[in-house]
Amino acid sequence: MPVQANSYEFYAGHMRQAFSVGVGQNGSVELTLVDVRRRPPRVVAGLRSEPFVLYFKSQSVVVLPQNTYPFSVGGVKAQDIFIVPVGREKDGVIYEAVFN
Numbered sequence: 001m002p003v004q005a006n007s008y009e010f011y012a013g014h015m016r017q018a019f020s021v022g023v024g025q026n027g028s029v030e031l032t033l034v035d036v037r038r039r040p041p042r043v044v045a046g047l048r049s050e051p052f053v054l055y056f057k058s059q060s061v062v063v064l065p066q067n068t069y070p071f072s073v074g075g076v077k078a079q080d081i082f083i084v085p086v087g088r089e090k091d092g093v094i095y096e097a098v099f100n
Contacts, residue, residue: 005077005078006079006099008036008099010078011033011036011052014033016032016033016034017073017074018030018073019031019032019033019056019071019073019078020071020072020073022070022072023064023069029058029060030058030059031056031057031071031083031095032057032059033054033055033056034056034057034094035053035054035055036053036055037052037055038051039051039052039053052099053096053097053098053099054081054096054097054099055086055095055096056083056094056095056097057089057092057093057094057095058092059092060093063085063088063093064085064093064095066082066083067082067083068080068081068083069081069083081097082097083096083097084096084097
């Protein structure tokens with residue numbers, strides 16, 4: 001059974017890989033997946049029982065505003081992901097995506 005693109009396992013298997021993120025008409029930027037973290041499990045109706053968080057890093061000085069963007073990896077569409085810029089380092093911008 002293939003791993004679903006909205007799962008912790010999918011993203012953990014793509015650590016340190018570059019994702020293409022669609023911006024505007026036919027434009028894209030590259031974000032590298034730098035961390036995947038599990039959150040504490042929970043049982044709440046309507047929410048994922050095993051939440052996780054992704055951290056991406058961009059080498060660009062341009063900061064993408066928080067928004068939902070189409071992500072793909074290895075030429076295959078992963079899914080649309082809501083990202084938020086959460087920090088800037090000397091060599092890039094850090095973005096967070098929370099899967100609740």
